[in-house]
Amino acid sequence: MPLTKQEDPEDTLDELLQNKARIEELPSDQDDAFEDVESDDSGIPFPGKPTKRERRAEADLPLWLQQGTINLFHDELETTTTEARQKATNDCLPLLTGRRTENLALNSYGIPHLHREGHAAFLHSQLDTFPAPYVAIDASRPWFFYWTMAGLSTLGEDVSHFRDRLVETVRPLQNATGGFGGGHGQYSHCAGTYATVLALATVGGLDMVDRKAMWHWLGTVKQADGGFCMAIGAEEDIRGAYCAMTIITLLNLPLELPPDASARSAGLTSFTDRLGEWVGRCQTYEGGIGGAPTNEAHGAYAFCALACLSIIDAPHISIPKYLDAPALLSWLAARQTQPEGGFQGRQEKLVDACYSHWVGGCWDLMQAALSPSPSASNCEVKDVWNRAALIRYLLTCCQQPGKKAGMRDKPSTRPDAYHTCYSLAGLSHAQNHYHYDGSAATRSESGRLMAAFNWTAERATEEELREWRVERGDVVECVHPVFVLPMGVVDGVKVQFENGTF
Template identity: 35%
Template sequence: MSNGVSVKAKLLGRKREITERILPEEEALDAEEYIETVEDIMKEVETETTIDRQTTLDACNEWFVKDSQPLFKNSHLKYLQYAFKLQFPANLTALDASQPWMLYWIANSFKVLQPEELTEEFQRKIVQKLFTISPQGGPFGGGVGQLPHIAGSYASINALSLCNNIDNCWDKINRKAIYNWLLKLKQPDGGFKTCLEVGENDTRGIYCALSIASMLNIITPELCEGVLDYLINCQTYEGGFGGCPQEDEGHGGYTFCAVASLMILNKLDSVDVEALMRWCSSRQCNEEKGFNGRANKLVDGCYSFWVGSTAAMLEASGKGLCVSKNALHEYICQCCQTEQDGGLRDKPGKYADFYHTNYVLLGLAISESEYTLQTKQENTSAVLIESKSNTKLDYALSNLQEINPIYGVPIADLTKFVAHFNTHL
């Protein structure tokens, strides 16, 4: 550098102090000449990935130069209301096995944006659909006539937690059947299969199992046996977590599942937290300002939750802040929405969908909040977190509901739900 201006702000979320040195004038001139050659050098090593990255960055920069945008709540609410009022198009039949997920994404987006918009009519439709999928009250499949699945059950429990126990629907959840089914899914290595007859065994299964069990207060030592060792062995040399022990590279989704599981087990300090924080920090792109899921991948709005929530759990645990919430807020509001089109999206040039609407909203809520762990309540196994407004944010708050980053639902709904199941089986 040729002057003493700090570069610390240029390195978003970097946890460690930046060492800077003021170059003598002749060295500074050499550095400037070197910078002029960078573009030519990049042309020589140009790949499909670098081209896509530049295209994405150019698209983001077109939005960053515009005036700061607020969250367009009304547009997003209208987009969500269509889901309950219109017949889905034929091209969504590919999501036939993801019906509980659709209900969770839509209901949760309503709750985060404006809770009263998830009306009793909408709540009853959700309850009716889920107990049609599983008339016995769980476990739940992805649709009517489909095998019970751990991901479908996770989404179903989350969706039901948002329904305010309408018509005493929570009492219809068959906790005993779900617990016995989870035990059957459990594998000798500590993991959980996603489905009895078929299915994968990775950190996603562990998270879904522990989330379901802790929310329903059916977690036991038998259910957790071997889980910690499995998770420890999923942490990679980078600091993030892969899906399986000693097999995968660190990934935003797998890392969220592993860290949330460690939080439920109260074993976060069993892994290399410093490396994890560096990995989370390196997922935030300096120029685009949002997160990607892996090294050398494009920024994607959904990682506002998968990585942003991981950082929020670290923050709640007293480990400090390893990402820039200001930059995340700017990426979401400038690049993941437009006023004329409802719903939130991956990045400029992409279309909105219910998946991204939910997880981008959760990421925005995280950017606008500061987190601490709540003292463990008696008679519940869920991990409750306290949230307050982010006083360091440079932008106006969107008045979203405070969310629990471990479970991905509003704190108020989670607290009420786990209180209902304060008696352990």
């Protein structure tokens, strides 16, 4: 079962985005899905001198996984941080190098296949009724709708048959004053509303949203300094900015603030007033982005910032306008952990699969903003990050073995819907290409922000797949780089609300 207590103190976006603490205790009879976890232990990592065969295997590894690289530096000073990191690395290395496989079926390169059926089965199980101890997710059920629908879509499953059930399920969550709460009778909240709107989009159910009331409610959370609060009376942070602008753009709500919006008294007239500047204030001395001005740089907030800026204008315009792009690029590059190949959320924290999306999703947006652009034909560097390393981390370390699989933060943790969804999205960022069409209009005639609709996706070439050691059958669907939805769903929503009237 998902959301069990994690064994390491690494925090992830499920506290940040989900509005909930992890479930602290679970009855042990919920754990039967994992009894096969430890069934395969095919080798002891690094026993003595390598044999000839192992030396050959070593040479076959990418440079960052070879002993020479791993042994280059050693920690001069042991602290709590180095202890935790050493443990994570020790858990991952045998899986990354293929010394241990946990019984997962391997592709022709010796890397596990993507266990599609297993992950789909896991996500389906997350839509069943949860037992009473899961009351801790009572304020974040909309996320389960989104994680499952988005995750299944990324695996290539058509989820439209869920439409009627999902529409019925979320009806009591919609408030007459606009927006969705985490459950029946709960205050409307930016995170819950974002998750509900996205989940409804995947199943074609957005007709049920009261757009006019939504517009009024969003007017109540827009702040005079340009940012957004998560709910009336709640904290202001950068998730609010990304969630609100996503909702406004997908549903084509007027950019004009409602007449009763309190930010009007500070002279603001539009949802985008002072917004880019506010996002810019969240960049820290490290180059990364904090949840609010002066807070520590964090990968999840980097994605919220870049995606928000990529909604309000073309990324190559808005990102360099409001952020120090080279400093952010340097910070993002440093988040890919050596030797695991996944991403960490903050400086000197542990690798975690959810950042495969939160940091991994930044590259599409950043690469479109860089000059010279790595995707331009005259640039000799095609990527600024390491796709092969992320793919290897996800396939070797983050797939839970067993029939009802699911994906996990790292080997010492258990799978949950959150990590499954964002691992698959991260895999999609790594396996596919996304291009921004710089010649397309950024405003429609009616005034809708169009920049986020100007993306196209492209499949990797056979040569690239060989380089990444991926087989074609393990490539997942393309995921929209701003809205984190299937590309076709975004095309549909763009047309559905072309006419922005209420």
